[in-house]
Amino acid sequence: MKKLITVVASLALLLTLGACGQKQSSSSAKNSQYSAKNAKTVSEDQGKDSSANKQGEMQKDTALWNDRKDEKLADFMRSWAPTMGQSYKKYDGHTPLHSSVGLNYPADLSREVVEGGGTIGWAPSGKGDYDYNVVAIYNYDGTKPPLPNRITYFFAFHNGHPVALVDQSRDGEPHCHPTANKDVSSNFTRIADQH
Structure with missing residues (x-):
């Protein structure tokens, strides 16, 4: 058991x-x-x-434009402007840039008449809904008569290609055209084309 x-x-x-x-x-x-x-x-x-x-x-x-390229353009403008006896103010992306002829950018870009036609507007990436997509604005207010006078550069992309536009108008509608200044145009193109 x-x-x-x-x-x-x-x-x-x-x-x-x-x-x-x-x-x-x-x-x-x-x-x-x-x-x-x-x-x-x-x-x-x-x-x-x-x-x-x-x-x-x-x-x-x-994006066609970025902070690195923007800083390189600022460096160029800081070094180039004194060679022309000028001092430029840059639109910072926030505070309107005032010119001595009464225009405020980027708001007054809508009033700009572009030589050859086309729309122009602020587009920080270089891609936007405009014919000319502006990525940087620099303004110099002249100090020598006739006053007021100014030189305003609009660094933009047109059909994906960099173009430096300039406006020196004093009276009437503001109008801009590609700059004849080879230093400005070639340096902007060089900076814009960098990867």
């Missing part, structure tokens, strides 16, 4: 341990499936993030 109780107890113990092992094995399988699902979700999320980052980088790369 003692032997029978020992055998039954041993069988019960084996069955219990076997059941626990199956439950643990089943639990491990579920955890493994859960981990695989999480890994897939994390991988998909990372893929989405990576895709969004790549798209953002592509948009940045497609």
Whole structure:
């Protein structure tokens, strides 16, 4: 009888341990499936993030103008202006740039008449809805008669190509045209074409 109780107890113990092992094995399988699902979700999320980052980088790369180029243009204007006996103020992107003839930029870009026709407007990336998308504005107010007088440069992109426009009008409607100053036009083109 003692032997029978020992055998039954041993069988019960084996069955219990076997059941626990199956439950643990089943639990491990579920955890493994859960981990695989999480890994897939994390991988998909990372893929989405990576895709969004790549798209953002592509948009940045497609901009014709950026802060680095803007600073290079500012450096050029700071070094070039004194050679002309002039001092230019730059539109900072926030505070209107006032000229001595009463025009305020960029708001008065809408009044500008471009030689050869076309619309002109502020578009800091170089891409916009205008024929001439202006990325930088510099103004010099003259100090010698006849007063008032000014020289205003509009650095823009026309059909994706850089063009430096100048306006020296004093009376009537403001009108601009491509500058004849080769230093200004060639340096703007050089800076704009950098990658």
